[in-house]
Amino acid sequence: MNSVAIGIDIGGTNTVLGIVDINGLIYESCIIKTQKHNLFEEYMAEIFDIIDSWRLKYLDKKIIGVGIGAPNGSIVTACIESAANLKWTGKLEIVKLIEDRFGFPCILTNDANAATIGEMVFGGAKNFKDFVLITIGTGLGSGIVCNGELLYGHDGFAGEFGHIIVDHNGRECGCGRKGCLETYVSASGIKRTAFELLAYSNKETVLREYSYQDLSSKIVCQAAIDGDYIALKVFEKTAEILGKSLANLIAITSPQAIFLYGGIAKSGDLLLNPLKQYVDLYCLSNFKGKCELKFSDLDGNIAVLGAASLILKSC
Amino acid sequence: MNSVAIGIDIGGTNTVLGIVDINGLIYESCIIKTQKHNLFEEYMAEIFDIIDSWRLKYLDKKIIGVGIGAPNGSIVTACIESAANLKWTGKLEIVKLIEDRFGFPCILTNDANAATIGEMVFGGAKNFKDFVLITIGTGLGSGIVCNGELLYGHDGFAGEFGHIIVDHNGRECGCGRKGCLETYVSASGIKRTAFELLAYSNKETVLREYSYQDLSSKIVCQAAIDGDYIALKVFEKTAEILGKSLANLIAITSPQAIFLYGGIAKSGDLLLNPLKQYVDLYCLSNFKGKCELKFSDLDGNIAVLGAASLILKSC
Numbered sequence: 001m002n003s004v005a006i007g008i009d010i011g012g013t014n015t016v017l018g019i020v021d022i023n024g025l026i027y028e029s030c031i032i033k034t035q036k037h038n039l040f041e042e043y044m045a046e047i048f049d050i051i052d053s054w055r056l057k058y059l060d061k062k063i064i065g066v067g068i069g070a071p072n073g074s075i076v077t078a079c080i081e082s083a084a085n086l087k088w089t090g091k092l093e094i095v096k097l098i099e100d101r102f103g104f105p106c107i108l109t110n111d112a113n114a115a116t117i118g119e120m121v122f123g124g125a126k127n128f129k130d131f132v133l134i135t136i137g138t139g140l141g142s143g144i145v146c147n148g149e150l151l152y153g154h155d156g157f158a159g160e161f162g163h164i165i166v167d168h169n170g171r172e173c174g175c176g177r178k179g180c181l182e183t184y185v186s187a188s189g190i191k192r193t194a195f196e197l198l199a200y201s202n203k204e205t206v207l208r209e210y211s212y213q214d215l216s217s218k219i220v221c222q223a224a225i226d227g228d229y230i231a232l233k234v235f236e237k238t239a240e241i242l243g244k245s246l247a248n249l250i251a252i253t254s255p256q257a258i259f260l261y262g263g264i265a266k267s268g269d270l271l272l273n274p275l276k277q278y279v280d281l282y283c284l285s286n287f288k289g290k291c292e293l294k295f296s297d298l299d300g301n302i303a304v305l306g307a308a309s310l311i312l313k314s315c
Numbered sequence: 316m317n318s319v320a321i322g323i324d325i326g327g328t329n330t331v332l333g334i335v336d337i338n339g340l341i342y343e344s345c346i347i348k349t350q351k352h353n354l355f356e357e358y359m360a361e362i363f364d365i366i367d368s369w370r371l372k373y374l375d376k377k378i379i380g381v382g383i384g385a386p387n388g389s390i391v392t393a394c395i396e397s398a399a400n401l402k403w404t405g406k407l408e409i410v411k412l413i414e415d416r417f418g419f420p421c422i423l424t425n426d427a428n429a430a431t432i433g434e435m436v437f438g439g440a441k442n443f444k445d446f447v448l449i450t451i452g453t454g455l456g457s458g459i460v461c462n463g464e465l466l467y468g469h470d471g472f473a474g475e476f477g478h479i480i481v482d483h484n485g486r487e488c489g490c491g492r493k494g495c496l497e498t499y500v501s502a503s504g505i506k507r508t509a510f511e512l513l514a515y516s517n518k519e520t521v522l523r524e525y526s527y528q529d530l531s532s533k534i535v536c537q538a539a540i541d542g543d544y545i546a547l548k549v550f551e552k553t554a555e556i557l558g559k560s561l562a563n564l565i566a567i568t569s570p571q572a573i574f575l576y577g578g579i580a581k582s583g584d585l586l587l588n589p590l591k592q593y594v595d596l597y598c599l600s601n602f603k604g605k606c607e608l609k610f611s612d613l614d615g616n617i618a619v620l621g622a623a624s625l626i627l628k629s630c
Binding site for chain 1: 397466492600
């Protein structure tokens with residue numbers, strides 16, 4: 001019987017579930033809204049229903065476990081703890097809930113770590129022993145691979161690159177502090193930078209037509225593609241802040257490549273070209289030109305594949 | 316015959332050599348001035364003389380190799396490359412020079428990495444799989460251990476924590492850029508902070524008696540111990556800048572402990588107490604209180620022990 005695993009990618013906006021085999025083939029996937037349920041138990045009930053339906057549908061497959069990538073998910077404690085982008089507080093014992101309900105093993109890690117494992121097992125990082133994956137979506141996450149192993153840290157929480165502070169007098173962050181990288185480099189960071197530039201500049205721009213509520217990074221991206229001056233400036237400023245931070249990360253971990261992944265990938269060269277220039281500008285001389293910067297070429301299922309790999313690679 | 320290795324710790328000011336056995340016993344050590352020789356070849360000739368004398372003196376021991384820790388020393392290229400704190404430029408092929416001269420194996424790594432291996436093999440980090448060692452001397456170096464292995468990065472240059480940029484409009488650094496951490500947190504960083512505060516403040520302080528040339532971090536430290544207001548402020552500011560940077564490093568690598576090592580260790584609680592407060596203040600909530608901060612309790616020979624361990628652990 002063909003062994004498969006269920007991969008779950010919990011994001012601030014969407015949760016993606018997929019049923020995956022050892023070759024990375026996704027038999028089926030579905031998306032639910034992460035923030036739809038006020039109670040964590042209700043959210044889990046929706047996930048249980050999907051898993052139940054797949055168990056009935058795929059009777060010819062052996063489901064060997066569930067792998068989960070979630071914001072602030074720890075492989076050590078098997079809990080989601082104080083995730084800034086989720087509405088549920090406290091320690092969420094998601095692994096225990098799944099193992100108790102279904103009886104098969106469940107492994108949890110950080111959502112960005114799961115995507116990183118996906119990149120390592122099925123993506124462009126197959127032959128790399130030292131690389132970083134940066135996920136840019138609702139927030140900014142990272143997975144760091146050193147000597148061929150994911151850097152978990154002693155408590156499983158390493159790789160919180162989105163929460164390095166880049167400006168101590170900077171923007172308010174969901175984590176309760178100020179100036180975290182993800183307040184600048186993320187979907188909402190792009191929107192905030194747009195509003196900052198709208199306040200600063202007198203230039204004409206289509207972005208003045210939108211309320212804060214209505215503006216999205218997608219709209220800013222389209223405006224930039226259309227040649228809008230302010231929208232282009234937003235991407236340049238985003239690239240500069242990310243570039244400075246990546247130059248520091250390179251000094252610390254010296255990766256062979258940095259992959260960017262997430263909705264922001266759709267902005268293509270708008271972000272990548274200035275980013276390459278800024279990383280090169282701010283890098284310590286002996287790192288200059290050594291680290292490849294590129295978008296992940298896996299599609300939106302990388303984190304589901306990575307989450308499933310947590311289980312599949314142990315079988 | 317008892318196997319021993321020679322460990323060499325190359326610092327910006329001093330080079331320490333030691334002859335070490337598998338238990339960390341140092342039979343003999345000596346110190347030479349790193350900057351004494353204008354030519355790298357002359358410096359190496361002095362090192363060759365010491366090794367020759369030890370070969371003659373310790374005829375009952377088998378010297379199995381030489382381990383070296385040096386600024387910008389790469390385990391991958393076996394060269395010292397563009398080290399900001401050394402006067403010799405270009406690629407210094409120190410491993411080849413030693414292997415050609417003596418015929419036994421030589422392994423080179425970063426000076427801070429060597430100290431980190433010393434801490435891991437013989438020091439307080441014996442039981443830790445995830446820790447960081449920060450060396451504060453002429454410059455600031457770091458060694459990062461993840462999953463029980465030293466983080467080398469793809470080119471052997473990882474761990475350049477002294478060259479993360481903390482202020483892009485900040486102090487000029489020996490590396491040619493501005494605002495690197497080591498321009499604030501190092502022996503000369505302390506002196507520079509003292510001069511900044513002398514310019515800013517009107518307070519009475521013994522530090523006004525010294526020229527820039529004559530002032531040293533040792534003098535600032537003694538003044539702080541004597542209760543000098545400005546000198547105490549210097550340590551507080553140093554602790555704040557290092558604390559902010561360590562809080563970011565914790566977010567990236569989540570170590571169980573951070574060890575501080577180097578001349579600065581002599582400042583004891585003057586640095587450590589405010590540092591603990593600032594790290595705690597700036598840490599992301601789920602890291603707060605988890606990472607132990609302390610001085611290495613190994614004496615000045617930690618890097619020599621670590622350098623020798625590069626050879627000893629492979630036998």
